[in-house]
Amino acid sequence: MFIKICANTNLADAQLAVELGADAVGFVFAPSKRQMTLEQAESIARLLPAGVEKVGVFATDDPYEVEHSMAASALTVAQLHNEFDQGMVQALSGEFGGKLKIIQAVSYEVNATERAAADARFEAALRAVLAEPAIWAVLLDAAKGGVSGGLGTTFDWAHAAPIVRRVYASAQDGKRELPKLILAGGLHAENVGTAIAEFAPWGVDVASGVEAAPGRKDPAKLKAFIAAARDAVR
Numbered sequence: 007m008f009i010k011i012c013a014n015t016n017l018a019d020a021q022l023a024v025e026l027g028a029d030a031v032g033f034v035f036a037p038s039k040r041q042m043t044l045e046q047a048e049s050i051a052r053l054l055p056a057g058v059e060k061v062g063v064f065a066t067d068d069p070y071e072v073e074h075s076m077a078a079s080a081l082t083v084a085q086l087h088n089e090f091d092q093g094m095v096q097a098l099s100g101e102f103g104g105k106l107k108i109i110q111a112v113s114y115e116v117n118a119t120e121r122a123a124a125d126a127r128f129e130a131a132l133r134a135v136l137a138e139p140a141i142w143a144v145l146l147d148a149a150k151g152g153v154s155g156g157l158g159t160t161f162d163w164a165h166a167a168p169i170v171r172r173v174y175a176s177a178q179d180g181k182r183e184l185p186k187l188i189l190a191g192g193l194h195a196e197n198v199g200t201a202i203a204e205f206a207p208w209g210v211d212v213a214s215g216v217e218a219a220p221g222r223k224d225p226a227k228l229k230a231f232i233a234a235a236r237d238a239v240r
């Protein structure tokens with residue numbers, strides 16, 4: 007199980023996540039209570055071990071912003087938290103010779119007035135992302151009123167998981183490996199086991215659920231989350 011601990015804002019928290027067994031740590035450049043500058047993230051990322059993925063979380067329509075940030079830093083993965091923009095993803099991937107790891111977020115709207123229409127949009131977005139070979143992983147998150155990222159909100163897993171399974175099954179043509187599935191959105195130590203049982207994801211990602219306050223990790227919650235995610239797949 008790939009475990010990403012997101013929205014780090016200081017070296018001590020990021021190092022603790024790594025010591026406790028996180029595979030990836032994230033830094034949020036998108037507007038957020040945990041927003042970092044590239045320089046701040048870089049000063050932390052360059053002190054972390056080589057084997058740990060250092061993820062920059064962006065919500066921009068400008069591929070050059072992402073390209074510049076990834077080229078000029080120790081970051082190893084670009085997480086795009088905006089709606090999927092195929093042109094941007096392909097431009098970005100092309101700039102790095104297809105070698106850049108790109109995580110694309112796909113959000114499940116929790117406050118939909120028309121559930122069927124929202125489900126259809128979620129399904130179409132997931133289908134489009136899975137069809138794009140430049141995507142390394144898709145990250146499922148919850149959205150409220152079209153806003154996603156760091157909300158600490160779960161979505162209806164029992165309702166969404168069959169949609170996700172169906173889309174993955176129909177996208178599989180045996181010719182290439184599909185993007186990996188990372189689950190996010192309101193995860194914490196007490197619910198991550200259930201989430202893993204529902205989706206059988208390749209990885210999990212958390213921001214709010216391991217914090218003492220926005221941007222500051224709670225060591226006990228962090229430890230419990232990583233242990234619970236590992237236990238769930240033993």
Ligand SMILES: O=C(O)c1ccccc1N[C@@H]1O[C@H](COP(=O)(O)O)[C@@H](O)[C@H]1O
Nearest residue numbers: 038155156158190191192211212213214
């Ligand atoms: O963490 C944030 O503040 C954030 C802001 C804008 C875009 C993405 C952000 N974080 C990502 O959102 C998911 C879910 O967060 P949470 O666990 O529900 O708080 C998180 O895993 C990050 O990848």
